[in-house]
Amino acid sequence: MAAETQSWVLMATARAPTNIAVIKYWGKRDEALILPINDSISVTLDPDHLSATTTVAVSPSFKQDRMWLNGKEISLSGGRYQNCLREIRKRAGDVEDEKKGIRIKKEDWEKMHLHIASYNNFPTAAGLASSAAGFACLVFTLAKLMNVKEEHGDLSAIARQGSGSACRSMYGGFVKWTMGNDADGSDSIAVQLASNTHWDDLVIIIAVVSSKQKETSSTTGMRESVETSPLLEYRAKTVVPNRVLQMEEAIKSRDFASLARLTCADSNQFHAVCLDTSPPIFYMNDTSHRIISLVERWNRSEGSLQVAYTFDAGPNAVLIAPNRKVAGLLLQRLLFQFPPPPESELASYILGDKSILHEAGLQSRKDVEDLPPPVEIKDKVPSQKFPGDVSYFICTRLGSGPRLLTDENQALISPETGCPK
Ligand SMILES: Nc1ncnc2c1ncn2[C@@H]1O[C@H](COP(=O)(O)OP(=O)(O)OP(=O)(O)O)[C@@H](O)[C@H]1O
Numbered sequence: 110m111a112a113e114t115q116s117w118v119l120m121a122t123a124r125a126p127t128n129i130a131v132i133k134y135w136g137k138r139d140e141a142l143i144l145p146i147n148d149s150i151s152v153t154l155d156p157d158h159l160s161a162t163t164t165v166a167v168s169p170s171f172k173q174d175r176m177w178l179n180g181k182e183i184s185l186s187g188g189r190y191q192n193c194l195r196e197i198r199k200r201a202g203d204v205e206d207e208k209k210g211i212r213i214k215k216e217d218w219e220k221m222h223l224h225i226a227s228y229n230n231f232p233t234a235a236g237l238a239s240s241a242a243g244f245a246c247l248v249f250t251l252a253k254l255m256n257v258k259e260e261h262g263d264l265s266a267i268a269r270q271g272s273g274s275a276c277r278s279m280y281g282g283f284v285k286w287t288m289g290n291d292a293d294g295s296d297s298i299a300v301q302l303a304s305n306t307h308w309d310d311l312v313i314i315i316a317v318v319s320s321k322q323k324e325t326s327s328t329t330g331m332r333e334s335v336e337t338s339p340l341l342e343y344r345a346k347t348v349v350p351n352r353v354l355q356m357e358e359a360i361k362s363r364d365f366a367s368l369a370r371l372t373c374a375d376s377n378q379f380h381a382v383c384l385d386t387s388p389p390i391f392y393m394n395d396t397s398h399r400i401i402s403l404v405e406r407w408n409r410s411e412g413s414l415q416v417a418y419t420f421d422a423g424p425n426a427v428l429i430a431p432n433r434k435v436a437g438l439l440l441q442r443l444l445f446q447f448p449p450p451p452e453s454e455l456a457s458y459i460l461g462d463k464s465i466l467h468e469a470g471l472q473s474r475k476d477v478e479d480l481p482p483p484v485e486i487k488d489k490v491p492s493q494k495f496p497g498d499v500s501y502f503i504c505t506r507l508g509s510g511p512r513l514l515t516d517e518n519q520a521l522i523s524p525e526t527g528c529p530k
């Protein structure tokens with residue numbers, strides 16, 4: 110390592126999106142390498158609304174690897190962080206910054222320490238896949254700083270070792286994680302099926318459902334399902350392979366009815382596997398079930414699939430609408446049943462792309478209070494309302510994959526101190 114001065118700090122900053130699976134990953138065949146028992150397919154969400162931003166800095170003055178997440182120092186000693194750091198360091202290349210007089214040879218990276226700062230623009234560990242955005246961003250930013258030449262696919266195999274679903278956040282649009290066959294996991298990678306512009310009418314609405322009870326983590330839950338659920342074996346071997354083919358076809362031909370049917374069926378089967386686990390795992394709650402009923406009732410009354418729902422390892426609903434008009438009708442239904450609690454404003458109850466709200470004629474709490482019951486529930490069931498059962502909604506869309514942020518003002522680490530700003 111040669112440099113005029115030993116006090117320099119070299120940094121890279123990037124942003125990576127989160128993703129939601131429409132064909133779920135649930136179950137590993139190798140716990141250490143994080144190799145799944147079936148393929149999965151996801152949509153990448155708009156990084157403007159749900160993403161991680163990470164800065165990685167290197168300096169000869171750093172004494173150890175350190176990381177700060179949302180401003181708080183966290184330990185990097187866990188196997189998942191260590192695996193990602195080791196795999197990237199192995200592939201590091203020579204780096205030269207002539208202006209700053211910095212040269213780092215590839216063999217130097219093993220000895221140099223890193224400071225990492227990351228920030229999520231959405232709640233961490235709230236069932237919104239922060240670990241997917243976080244590990245994808247970490248691996249992508251490390252690879253940029255260390256001049257790693259690997260393709261996104263190879264990088265996805267490293268992100269996978271941070272958290273399985275993270276490998277799918279290495280691309281935008283529609284992404285497939287192919288389970289692979291090799292024992293070392295080198296072919297268990299993500300591939301892009303279509304970019305976010307391929308089907309840009311789709312609107313995603315996330316209902317962040319209030320939940321007090323502590324849930325079983327995905328890692329623990331899927332281990333218990335692998336050990337005890339006979340349904341999971343049938344799902345992985347028999348159901349998912351066909352569903353993946355049908356989903357790929359639906360995406361290619363922008364067939365919303367098919368996408369919706371497969372998405373709902375796969376979410377429901379995943380939660381059936383959780384119930385089939387011993388002891389059973391309950392990720393959804395009464396609010397989740399009410400949202401499913403709302404969608405099913407509406408779809409049935411229209412005689413065609415208006416929207417799709419899917420739920421990960423928690424009670425939050427992710428709803429997919431084919432376009433803004435239907436998304437507006439969906440918001441009206443959701444807000445009729447789950448109005449904002451008395452003390453909260455509509456503007457802080459609907460986050461992300463608020464324009465859909467305005468297009469649906471909803472400018473204020475009064476507009477929500479005046480909403481008539483949806484036609485499909487009139488006269489059939491009492492139109493009960495549940496204010497406060499949803500914490501807030503996020504309106505978003507499909508998004509692009511990780512990208513480098515070149516504006517130094519966006520760095521989360523100070524070039525002077527080498528620590529978070
Ligand atoms: N930006 C980030 N950079 C690096 N690691 C992160 C980042 N954000 C989250 N993580 C890691 O992911 C962990 C949270 O993952 P966890 O699976 O508990 O929650 P989640 O991904 O938000 O929710 P879920 O998996 O249920 O959708 C954090 O404790 C941290 O280790």
Ligand SMILES: C[C@@](O)(CCOP(=O)(O)OP(=O)(O)O)CC(=O)O
Binds near residue numbers: 134143
């Ligand atoms: C239900 C899921 O969200 C499970 C995600 O599991 P994780 O990727 O969080 O699990 P680990 O690999 O153990 O870190 C479905 C999915 O995203 O495909």
